[in-house]
Every structure is written in structure tokens, then in C-alpha cells.
Amino acid sequence: MKTYKLMKEDFPQFLSLLQEKGNLYGPVKSKNHYSFEKIDDLSKLTFDYTRTLMGLKKFVTPPKYKVKHFDKSGSEDVIPEDETNIVIGAHPCDIHAMKILDKLFLGQIKDPYYKKRRENLVIVGHSCLPDENCLCTSTGTDMVSDGFDLFLTELQDFYLVWVGSSKGLFIIMSSEDLFNDKIEMCDIAEYTSWQENRQNSFKTTIPFHLMPDIVHLIYEEDELWDQFGEKCLSCGTCSLVCPTCNCFNVEDKILIHADEVVRERMLDSCTLPYYSVVAGDHDFRPDRTKRLKLYYTHKLKEYIGKWGQPACVGCGRCVTYCPVGINVKTVSNAFYEAIQCVREVKKI
Amino acid sequence: MISDRTKLENPYEDHLATIIDYRDLTSDTRYYKLKFVEPEVQEHTGDYKPGQFAMFSIPGVGEAPFSISSTPTRPAFLEFGIRKVGSFTDALFKKKEGDTVYIRGPYGNGFDMKSMEGKDIVIVSGGLGAVPLRSVLLYLEDKRELYNNVFFLNGARTPEDMLFKEDFLAMHAREIIETHLTVDKDPTGEWKHNVGVVTTLFEKINGRVDKDNAYALICGPPVMYKFVIKELLKMEFSKKNILMTLERRMKCGQGHCGHCAIHGVYTCLDGPVFNYWDYERMVELI
Numbered sequence: 001m002k003t004y005k006l007m008k009e010d011f012p013q014f015l016s017l018l019q020e021k022g023n024l025y026g027p028v029k030s031k032n033h034y035s036f037e038k039i040d041d042l043s044k045l046t047f048d049y050t051r052t053l054m055g056l057k058k059f060v061t062p063p064k065y066k067v068k069h070f071d072k073s074g075s076e077d078v079i080p081e082d083e084t085n086i087v088i089g090a091h092p093c094d095i096h097a098m099k100i101l102d103k104l105f106l107g108q109i110k111d112p113y114y115k116k117r118r119e120n121l122v123i124v125g126h127s128c129l130p131d132e133n134c135l136c137t138s139t140g141t142d143m144v145s146d147g148f149d150l151f152l153t154e155l156q157d158f159y160l161v162w163v164g165s166s167k168g169l170f171i172i173m174s175s176e177d178l179f180n181d182k183i184e185m186c187d188i189a190e191y192t193s194w195q196e197n198r199q200n201s202f203k204t205t206i207p208f209h210l211m212p213d214i215v216h217l218i219y220e221e222d223e224l225w226d227q228f229g230e231k232c233l234s235c236g237t238c239s240l241v242c243p244t245c246n247c248f249n250v251e252d253k254i255l256i257h258a259d260e261v262v263r264e265r266m267l268d269s270c271t272l273p274y275y276s277v278v279a280g281d282h283d284f285r286p287d288r289t290k291r292l293k294l295y296y297t298h299k300l301k302e303y304i305g306k307w308g309q310p311a312c313v314g315c316g317r318c319v320t321y322c323p324v325g326i327n328v329k330t331v332s333n334a335f336y337e338a339i340q341c342v343r344e345v346k347k348i
Numbered sequence: 349m350i351s352d353r354t355k356l357e358n359p360y361e362d363h364l365a366t367i368i369d370y371r372d373l374t375s376d377t378r379y380y381k382l383k384f385v386e387p388e389v390q391e392h393t394g395d396y397k398p399g400q401f402a403m404f405s406i407p408g409v410g411e412a413p414f415s416i417s418s419t420p421t422r423p424a425f426l427e428f429g430i431r432k433v434g435s436f437t438d439a440l441f442k443k444k445e446g447d448t449v450y451i452r453g454p455y456g457n458g459f460d461m462k463s464m465e466g467k468d469i470v471i472v473s474g475g476l477g478a479v480p481l482r483s484v485l486l487y488l489e490d491k492r493e494l495y496n497n498v499f500f501l502n503g504a505r506t507p508e509d510m511l512f513k514e515d516f517l518a519m520h521a522r523e524i525i526e527t528h529l530t531v532d533k534d535p536t537g538e539w540k541h542n543v544g545v546v547t548t549l550f551e552k553i554n555g556r557v558d559k560d561n562a563y564a565l566i567c568g569p570p571v572m573y574k575f576v577i578k579e580l581l582k583m584e585f586s587k588k589n590i591l592m593t594l595e596r597r598m599k600c601g602q603g604h605c606g607h608c609a610i611h612g613v614y615t616c617l618d619g620p621v622f623n624y625w626d627y628e629r630m631v632e633l634i
Binding site for chain 1: 353354357358359360362407408409410411412431433434436437450595596597599600602603604605606607609611612631632
């Protein structure tokens with residue numbers, strides 16, 4: 001991977017360069033959270049943050065968008081137009097989440113709406129330091145080596161700029177005087193010491209690799225699941241903030257002024273009451289426990305079985321935002337606690 | 349129908365189809381026969397497998413999945429049996445001959461009819477379950493020489509409730525497939541076939557199925573599966589040869605929207621046909 005140095009005094013110029021290339025988005029502080037917003041005023045940008053409310057998914061599967069338009073002449077797909085959206089400030093977990101969404105939407109069957117939005121997106125990652133809710137060392141997503149166009153590691157006086165794609169390289173090439181490809185030995189030393197310090201600041205670890213078997217074996221231990229089911233508000237916040245939750249609903253809206261219809265896709269959540277209802281009102285998951293089971297078996301068991309990693313990137317959003325404390329941390333811990341036997345288990 | 353959706357620029361591509369015939373099967377279920385409007389799409393009408401489904405779309409109402417009830421061996425049209433149970437079917441039932449709907453598909457794994465060649469086949473349906481299995485039945489009638497013994501056991505609540513009753517009575521008379529029909533109750537007293545739940549029909553085929561070379565295809569209300577599977581296991585059917593086709597909520601049909609997920613599988617991609625091993629692995633399947 002090609003790596004460059006960008007001096008901090010040149011950073012504003014780098015941001016202006018990005019603004020020339022496309023619509024710039026980045027982390028901005030709102031009342032009580034951070035979110036990726038369109039940046040017109042560069043002074044609003046802040047990189048001293050842990051997590052945004054929603055990850056990068058809002059750029060590729062927005063909360064609500066049109067997919068089809070019908071009128072008297074027929075139907076037309078509403079594919080987003082070509083444009084360049086540059087998001088700066090994404091953390092490694094956000095980029096890993098995007099890679100998970102890519103696997104789903106750009107697999108054998110390619111979703112045309114996602115594909116176009118993804119092609120339009122340029123990701124400039126940014127290094128971060130964890131808080132107590134971050135679990136990315138447990139999910140193996142604390143470091144990232146692809147899935148971004150550029151990645152900035154912020155050090156004392158400069159950024160280490162990692163190039164992850166030709167799109168990223170073109171940005172560098174278009175303003176070469178800002179970047180220096182001569183990385184000195186002491187720069188490397190500064191980076192490794194920063195990385196070491198970062199690794200040591202993680203406070204929470206959960207051995208996720210055992211989760212598939214554990215979830216399988218305790219699947220029918222209803223009491224264990226019910227303690228969460230009883231508390232769950234079915235509000236869907238966990239899915240809204242989870243950067244890998246992608247379930248969607250589709251609804252038609254009749255426009256009042258004409259014989260026109262738009263078909264809209266919107267984010268959905270398997271924890272919401274109607275999620276598994278079929279025609280005739282038969283509900284395959286009528287209670288909250290059953291729906292939470294689906295959520296957590298998907299994240300912690302099935303996805304690991306299929307792809308070798310959890311569908312959790314350890315971003316800590318569910319830990320931060322679930323109003324009743326149901327999250328990957330409390331659920332996994334409850335499972336581990338439940339299997340702490342009174343009888344001493346012989347080590348094999 | 350475009351069976352390989354991966355080749356499409358937009359896998360959500362749908363096509364206008366005209367209702368060329370319809371009739372009531374029961375008080376709440378209707379038969380529809382459709383033909384695609386564009387000739388180049390109509391040419392590929394038979395490009396599907398029995399057990400697959402299609403997504404219907406009515407602008408302003410939405411989309412919903414329906415099992416295909418016709419057979420690809422008769423590729424001039426598509427047939428469906430549709431029960432009026434919700435807002436989509438309310439809108440569909442207002443449509444008459446000559447009206448159109450959008451259709452995309454086919455979706456789902458369907459039944460692997462090739463792998464069943466040379467084997468005995470037992471088809472068991474109850475109620476609305478006759479809809480997807482009718483596709484298999486017609487297919488088997490058309491390719492009867494490729495299969496060994498074929499039995500069809502079908503149950504309904506009353507004779508009035510039996511879907512495709514005329515079709516199945518004719519099938520019984522044709523004797524290409526050994527057909528046994530039953531109703532739970534016969535208020536009319538005019539029913540000439542069996543009375544009793546569908547499992548009472550098993551005595552008619554007992555000892556006549558080569559258990560080591562046989563497939564069972566089941567579709568019906570959730571309560572039916574348990575009892576039918578019990579009978580099949582009694583006959584020592586191999587668990588992987590007990591195939592059932594299931595229903596789930598679906599928004600996309602291609603593994604993206606998440607609604608039809610059961611454990612690690614998507615009913616729309618990995619199903620809707622599952623076998624009994626799948627059921628044992630995934631307790632929520634039925």
C-alpha cells in the first residue's frame with residue numbers, strides 16, 4: 001500500500017482539495033451525538049469523536065429513498081445520478097461495516113440502487129481512539145487494510161496517509177506538493193508507538209469466535225433469551241444505528257396531484273413487531289424474544305458461520321444507544337455467564 | 349421470466365403481464381392465468397422450475413410473492429391460485445380479464461425435478477398447499493415416463509374448500525398420477541372420495557413406496573407438516589428426501605431485504621423448498 005505524509009498545516013488545503021472533487025461529508029457535532037453531515041463550513045468538522053449515530057450506511061442505504069416511479073406511460077427505476085460524495089472521518093469499524101454491506105448488496109445479485117451509491121462514494125478514513133463501549137479488537141475490525149480510498153492516521157505533527165484505491169491515488173496525484181512519500185524512520189517509530197498506545201487503551205474484550213457454538217447450544221434456553229425479550233421495547237434503535245443492519249421494507253406512495261406512484265425503500269428492523277407477518281396476519285415471530293433471537297443469531301452465529309467473522313464490527317453503537325441496555329456486549333456476557341458451571345469443567 | 353437474475357443490470361426488472369383468464373376456485377381463492385405483454389418476455393414464460401415463485405407488483409399497492417401454479421412444460425402462460433387475505437390481494441381481486449400487473453421472477457430454489465427422475469414420488473398437500481404442488485403435478489403428468497410410482501394425496505376442509513377441485517378430479521380420472529382426495533368434513537353428503545384428514549390417505553399407499561428411492565413433497569398449513577412428516581418417517585423415508593415448501597414475508601425475493609431469514613438461510617434464495625434435515629437444524633422453519 002502506498003503511504004504518504006501530510007503535514008498538519010497542509011490539512012486545510014487537503015480538505016479544500018476534497019471539496020473540489022465532490023460533495024464533502026464529515027463528522028459534525030449535533031446536540032448530543034455526532035453524525036456525518038455535508039460540510040460547507042470546514043470549521044464544523046471535528047475528528048475528535050468516537051462514533052457517529054449512523055455509520056456509512058446512510059450513504060449507500062439511506063433511511064428512505066425512491067426505487068421506482070410509475071405514471072401513465074409506464075414505470076421507471078430511480079437510480080441515483082452520477083456524483084462524487086466524499087466522506088472523511090470514517091473509522092476502521094465503519095469501513096469494515098461497509099465491506100459487510102458490499103458482500104450482501106454486491107454479491108451474486110447486485111442491487112442497482114446500492115451499487116450506484118457505492119460507486120459514487122469516496123471514503124477517507126480517519127484513525128480513532130476507543131472508549132469503553134468499543135469492541136473492535138474483539139471483532140477483528142480495529143485495523144483496516146482495504147475498503148477505503150484514503151486513510152489518515154493522525155500523529156503529532158502530520159498524518160500518515162494510506163492509499164487504498166486508484167480513486168484515492170488520483171486525489172493525491174492531483175495535488176502532489178501536499179504529500180511527501182519519504183517516510184522517515186522516526187515517523188515509523190511515532191506511528192508504532194501511537195498504535196501500541198491505541199491497542200492498550202481498549203477496555204472491553206468478548207471472545208466472539210466461540211459465539212456460533214454457544215448461540216447454537218443455548219438456542220432453546222428460553223429463560224436466558226426472555227430476560228432480554230421482556231426488557232426490549234421493540235423500538236428498532238439497535239438496527240437503525242447498527243452499521244451492518246440493512247433490512248429494508250418497501251412501500252408504495254400515491255402522489256396526490258396526479259396518476260403517479262413512487263415506490264420507496266426504507267430501513268426496517270427485525271425487532272419491530274410486523275417484521276415476520278405474512279398475508280392473513282400469521283406472525284412467525286409474534287413476541288419480542290423471538291425477534292431478538294433472530295437479531296442476535298444473525299449477528300453472532302449465522303454470519304460467522306457463513307463468512308468467518310461476526311456481522312458486528314464492534315463500533316459500540318448498540319451499547320451506546322439501546323435505551324434498555326440490550327446490546328452485543330450484554331447479550332454475549334449473559335451467554336458466557338450462563339455457561340459458567342458450578343461443577344468444575346475439566347480442561348482438555 | 350428471467351431465471352438467471354444475476355445477469356440483469358437491474359435484478360428488480362419486472363414485466364407487464366395481462367390477465368387472460370380468471371375464475372373463483374373457492375369463496376376466497378381465485379385462479380389467474382397471465383401472459384406477458386412484450387413478445388420477447390413472453391417467449392421465456394416457461395423459464396422456471398416447479399416450486400418457484402414470482403413477485404407481483406401493482407403500482408400504488410406494492411409487491412407480493414406468489415407461488416407459480418402452472419408447469420414450465422406448458423410455457424404459453426403462467427397460472428396462479430391466489431387467496432384474498434390482505435391489501436395486495438384485495439387490489440388484485442378487483443382486476444378483470446385484460447387488466448395488467450407487473451411480474452418479476454422466477455425466484456427461489458424450486459424443486460429439483462431432475463434428481464427425482466426414476467424415483468417414487470409422494471405429493472401431499474393441504475388447503476392452499478395445493479397451489480405450488482399443482483405445478484409439480486402437471487409437470488409429472490407431462491413427463492410421467494421419467495418417474496416411477498407417483499402418488500398424490502390432497503386434503504381440504506370441505507369439498508367447497510378444495511382448490512383446483514375440478515383439475516384434481518380430472519387428474520384422478522386420467523390415472524396418470526394415482527390421486528387420492530379427502531375432505532375433513534362433507535356437509536353436502538355428495539363427496540364421492542375419502543373423508544378424514546389428509547394423513548388418513550396414507551393407508552392407500554402403504555407398502556407401495558420404495559422407501560430407499562422415494563421423495564415426498566409437502567405443502568400445507570403449518571399444523572399439517574408435523575402429522576404428515578410423522579407418517580413419512582414411519583414409512584422410513586430418508587429425511588433429506590422429505591421436501592417441503594414454505595411461506596415467509598418477503599420484500600425483495602433476492603436475499604437483500606432480510607425479512608424471510610430463518611437462522612442463516614433466506615427463504616427466497618435457499619428456499620422456499622427445504623428438506624426435513626433443514627427443519628431439524630432450524631427449529632423455527634415450520
